Amino acid sequence: VLRSVRCEEMKTDEGIQRAAEFLKSIGIEGLVAIGGDGTFRGASRLYRASGIPMIGIPATIDNDVAGTDTTIGFDTAVNTAVSAIDKIRDTATSHERTFVIEVMGRRRGFIALEVGLAGGAEVVLIPEIKVDLDKVCEIIVEDRKAGKISSIVVMAEGAGDSRQVANHIASKTGQEVRLTVLGHVQRGGPPTTKSRVLACEFGYKAVELLLTGETKKMVGIRGSEITSVDLDYSWMVEKELDLSRYKLIEILK
Structure with missing residues (x-):
């Protein structure tokens, strides 16, 4: 298991300089930074302070890093959540209930959208689209009819207060509503085949870039091709959510 921690010192010029001096003092000739946009923001500053060749590998369940279609861990998190929803659906059906299921995604709805589509959710709530709770209630009532x-109802944590959403649905529809927060279960467990293969491909590409003299790049995948972009692009540009999937959920529900 690769250990991880947020370092407040790396948000300061002094901390960056200390890290740069330490890396040079122990003879580091190249560095591969694995993480999300925060990691790459720090790695970019560290490169400018140290001059040490730097390559980024996107690994975050949120999948919110620009410059790549997907990130290491996203597929695993989605499969973990879908597996949980499949089990919850059995209970929802046997007891004729509505479940609000909160998944991770404080700022973006990538997980919720993918999980909602794969899990057959009737409603998906994401930060990118304003929540209309009365409309949600209408959908649920019409489905019953x-x-x-x-x-x-699959809900990204950043789309609002899931407890309030569950209470609102219960009061407006008169139905029995339960709230399930999947939480950190999405961050652990054995990686899926897709996540494992992606990690192998990204790792190979990162080393290849370093050996050929490339620096300040982030590896990624576009379609089936392993590519690279400028490291700054990964955190300076906001990755767009494919809202056609949101429309697909509305059609398939």
């Missing part, structure tokens, strides 16, 4: 006996 159409013969559905259970509903799943």
